Amino acid sequence: MASPNRKTILLDFEKPLAELESRIEQIRQLAEENGVDVSDQIHQLEARATQLRQEIFSSLSPSQRLQLARHPRRPSTLDYIQAMSEEWLELHGDRSGSDDPALVGGIGRLAGQPVVMLGHQKGRDTKDNVARNFGMAAPGGYRKAMRLMEHANHFGMPIITFIDTPGAWAGVDAEKLGQGEAIAYNLREMFRLDVPIICTVIGEGGSGGALGIGVGERLFMLEHSVYTVASPEACAAILWKDASKAAQAAQALKITAPDLKELGIIDRIVPEPDGGAHANPIEAAQRLKQALLECLEELMSLSGQQRREMRYQKFRQMGIFAEEPA
Numbered sequence: 001m002a003s004p005n006r007k008t009i010l011l012d013f014e015k016p017l018a019e020l021e022s023r024i025e026q027i028r029q030l031a032e033e034n035g036v037d038v039s040d041q042i043h044q045l046e047a048r049a050t051q052l053r054q055e056i057f058s059s060l061s062p063s064q065r066l067q068l069a070r071h072p073r074r075p076s077t078l079d080y081i082q083a084m085s086e087e088w089l090e091l092h093g094d095r096s097g098s099d100d101p102a103l104v105g106g107i108g109r110l111a112g113q114p115v116v117m118l119g120h121q122k123g124r125d126t127k128d129n130v131a132r133n134f135g136m137a138a139p140g141g142y143r144k145a146m147r148l149m150e151h152a153n154h155f156g157m158p159i160i161t162f163i164d165t166p167g168a169w170a171g172v173d174a175e176k177l178g179q180g181e182a183i184a185y186n187l188r189e190m191f192r193l194d195v196p197i198i199c200t201v202i203g204e205g206g207s208g209g210a211l212g213i214g215v216g217e218r219l220f221m222l223e224h225s226v227y228t229v230a231s232p233e234a235c236a237a238i239l240w241k242d243a244s245k246a247a248q249a250a251q252a253l254k255i256t257a258p259d260l261k262e263l264g265i266i267d268r269i270v271p272e273p274d275g276g277a278h279a280n281p282i283e284a285a286q287r288l289k290q291a292l293l294e295c296l297e298e299l300m301s302l303s304g305q306q307r308r309e310m311r312y313q314k315f316r317q318m319g320i321f322a323e324e325p326a
Contacts, residue, residue: 066226114155118213161198168209200222203222
């Protein structure tokens with residue numbers, strides 16, 4: 001998890017709450033220094049802060065949720081794995097000469113159950129983000145992921161994936177190395193695996209880069225994560241030739257968890273702690289762990305054939321449309 005000593009990063013809509021909490025702390029310190037009892041006033045202000053937090057985070061716009069999904073302090077794949085698993089061994093390499101740091105994975109135990117966990121890994125600062133390529137996996141990353149999933153299938157271990165990427169790496173070298181083929185191969189092969197597969201969007205789920213590890217019987221989203229075919233900025237640039245219209249694009253794209261649950265794209269929304277996952281990463285991890293364990297119990301009772309059929313039907317039912325009367 002991120003160090004508590006790191007500098008707090010505030011989004012614009014969080015600032016009124018931060019100012020109120022700072023005021024509460026100042027009053028508390030002054031009261032202690034002067035031996036004054038202001039507990040009633042502090043309780044009133046804390047109640048107001050709780051109410052304000054609920055008001056802010058219950059009425060976020062799609063573009064504000066996108067800001068939360070991209071928050072530099074938002075827990076990453078490795079944060080969740082380390083917080084949820086009793087044991088964890090990271091595995092490296094795609095066995096073709098590549099070990100992409102933008103996509104990590106390995107073997108762990110979830111409440112005693114051996115599982116393979118993998119996902120996109122963003123950095124915490126500029127240097128780390130450059131090393132991780134901002135969570136944008138190269139072809140080798142998707143091939144590494146598939147190798148780990150085949151390992152899980154061979155040994156009968158459920159697969160847990162964590163999605164958090166702006167999209168697959170779109171560089172020239174990535175195309176030379178077969179980016180499209182690597183993602184397409186994963187899509188096909190994930191449908192044939194016998195073991196349970198649960199996918200969770202923990203931050204930003206962007207385009208085919210997200211879908212490359214996103215085929216499963218169950219797809220979860222954290223409350224303030226987003227899942228989209230293209231970033232709102234890219235969509236605005238394509239449709240209106242103006243990236244500044246990203247907020248309008250975010251609204252039209254239906255990228256939020258409630259929208260996607262209503263559309264039948266995702267199966268479950270995992271609530272985040274007050275203030276978002278970055279405000280209480282440990283609590284966020286425990287909530288996600290509980291959701292995963294409940295789902296695993298259900299999926300483990302099914303046969304491999306039933307799980308494959310469930311996966312197939314899930315994706316066949318996507319894309320429902322209605323025709324306007326003539």
